[in-house]
Amino acid sequence: MKREGGIFGLRPVIEAIESGKTIDKLFVQKGLQGEIFAQLRKLISEYDIPTSYVPVEKLNRLTGKNHQGIYAFLSPIDFDSIENVLPQIYEKGKTPFLLILDRVSDVRNFGAIARTAECVGIDAIIIPSKGSASVNADAIKTSTGALYNIPVCKEHNLRKTVEYLQQSGIVAIAASEKSDTYLYEADFTNPVAIIMGSEEDGISDNLLKISDNIIKLPMAGQTASLNVSVACGAILYEAVRQRINANLF
Numbered sequence: 001m002k003r004e005g006g007i008f009g010l011r012p013v014i015e016a017i018e019s020g021k022t023i024d025k026l027f028v029q030k031g032l033q034g035e036i037f038a039q040l041r042k043l044i045s046e047y048d049i050p051t052s053y054v055p056v057e058k059l060n061r062l063t064g065k066n067h068q069g070i071y072a073f074l075s076p077i078d079f080d081s082i083e084n085v086l087p088q089i090y091e092k093g094k095t096p097f098l099l100i101l102d103r104v105s106d107v108r109n110f111g112a113i114a115r116t117a118e119c120v121g122i123d124a125i126i127i128p129s130k131g132s133a134s135v136n137a138d139a140i141k142t143s144t145g146a147l148y149n150i151p152v153c154k155e156h157n158l159r160k161t162v163e164y165l166q167q168s169g170i171v172a173i174a175a176s177e178k179s180d181t182y183l184y185e186a187d188f189t190n191p192v193a194i195i196m197g198s199e200e201d202g203i204s205d206n207l208l209k210i211s212d213n214i215i216k217l218p219m220a221g222q223t224a225s226l227n228v229s230v231a232c233g234a235i236l237y238e239a240v241r242q243r244i245n246a247n248l249f
Helices: 010-018 035-047 056-062 082-091 107-120 137-142 158-167 205-210 228-245
Strands: 006-008 023-029 051-054 070-074 097-101 124-128 152-155 171-175 192-196 213-215
Touching (some): 006 010, 010 023, 010 035, 010 070, 051 056, 056 070, 082 124, 082 158, 097 107, 097 228, 107 137, 107 228, 152 158, 158 171, 158 192, 158 205, 171 228
Parallel strands (some): 023 051, 097 192, 124 152, 171 192
Antiparallel strands (some): 006 070, 023 070
16 A cells, blocks of 8 residues: 555565565554564565654554554665666776765755766765665655666665775775865876765764775865765865866766
8 A cells, every 4th residue: 555655554565575666764663563574574674674663653643544553665766786886887988986975864965965966977876774864755856856867876884885896996085074185186087986974973984994085175164064965066076177177077
């Protein structure tokens, strides 16, 4: 059963997962038990589905029907894996231009970043399977539909993803105010993956440690930092400037 991009009921949700539907968010009633739920719980673990355990009142607000303690939001896009996408980029003869968003959790920030990323020709956006903004109708709207036109790769472990990219010849450039290097000193004409961090605490330390370069934006005012969407736009357009000069745009 469907309602506003969501499905509810134990069997319908199990069938959706098994048929390959992308579950953006799953709400499960606290204390739910039973043999059928055990089947669903196994799928939740197998597919690493973002799940919140909530009071029954929350589910009742989502639907007045018999939800059986389960409500799932379907993602409006299908996610991919960077291991599938990267070879396709190289096969096209392109110099990979990737964007990694480490726990960017605000839906509108995510949508705005995706809009800019698609405009500048980013080949894929990479996000973690947990801790990232939901790719829902609000994200699609804020991106003005750009999310339909750019691969979004959900990865379980961003550190391993970055290491895989580095082994594939891609330079990882992280953006952090902790750096002493301005973005204008970085070389974006190589195959590159730009890493942007969360609104709250920036890029995870485990990603900063393995990044090939860490850059920052110049700041002359008293405000501590820029909105992540604005900062990302500034960095992407410096990369575009360099790539135009190198005939890569």
